[in-house]
Amino acid sequence: MPPTRIKAIILKRTDFRETSVIVSLLTDSIGKITGLMKGVKTPAKKIPPLAYQQGVCIEALVYLKQKGGLELVTKPEVIESFNFQNESANLWKKLVLQVDRFIPPSRFNSNQIFDLLFQAGKIIRELHNYRAFEIVVTERILFLLGVGPFLEKCLVCGTGENLYFFSGKLGGLICSRCQARESTSFKLPEKHIEALRFLHKIPIGHIPVVKYIPEGLYLSLTKCINEIVRYHMAD
Numbered sequence: 001m002p003p004t005r006i007k008a009i010i011l012k013r014t015d016f017r018e019t020s021v022i023v024s025l026l027t028d029s030i031g032k033i034t035g036l037m038k039g040v041k042t043p044a045k046k047i048p049p050l051a052y053q054q055g056v057c058i059e060a061l062v063y064l065k066q067k068g069g070l071e072l073v074t075k076p077e078v079i080e081s082f083n084f085q086n087e088s089a090n091l092w093k094k095l096v097l098q099v100d101r102f103i104p105p106s107r108f109n110s111n112q113i114f115d116l117l118f119q120a121g122k123i124i125r126e127l128h129n130y131r132a133f134e135i136v137v138t139e140r141i142l143f144l145l146g147v148g149p150f151l152e153k154c155l156v157c158g159t160g161e162n163l164y165f166f167s168g169k170l171g172g173l174i175c176s177r178c179q180a181r182e183s184t185s186f187k188l189p190e191k192h193i194e195a196l197r198f199l200h201k202i203p204i205g206h207i208p209v210v211k212y213i214p215e216g217l218y219l220s221l222t223k224c225i226n227e228i229v230r231y232h233m234a235d
């Protein structure tokens, strides 16, 4: 089979033998794969070390195996280095590791989630509020993975009224009547629900506009996200 050309963000990288590396890749088209870059550190190959660093976006060729597993990745070229300093670097590393943790290696149409992470990397330098960014990007990744947050109607009875409680287990809002039967749910102030809806809809490119998140709101939003992660993401 001919190789497949991919774009991918390197989520994790492990050295393998003297001259090779194993990388976890979020691709733009074929999901998340684990790839072997054989002999990339051999000087004769003239591959810049940046082409196999964590957090970098590359273009490469993959020889896909029918069964999956460790795929052979060749000719990596850097498209975008996402080379940040200090706090930005920490944030980017945290995000890519989080994506690595959330998504097991699997073939799926990963276009949207790749675009999201790529766009996120593009705006890190413009940020005023790292916490807002982290919440929105994490929320968006979870939503694209299909686990919520769902904010339009009660996830138990379907009503659109009195949605004042959140259940991470169910992945979103539930109404005041149904909350009694859902022991893991908790109440959210109406303002926080509005903020959650607002952040859910904001285009990623607009996040730098968010300059400030009050502490109480931050804690609420973090709790919602963490509860979804706790119930739906394998560790």
Ligand SMILES: [Zn+2]
Pocket: 154, 155, 156, 157, 158, 159, 174, 175, 176, 177, 178, 179
């Ligand atoms: Zn209900």
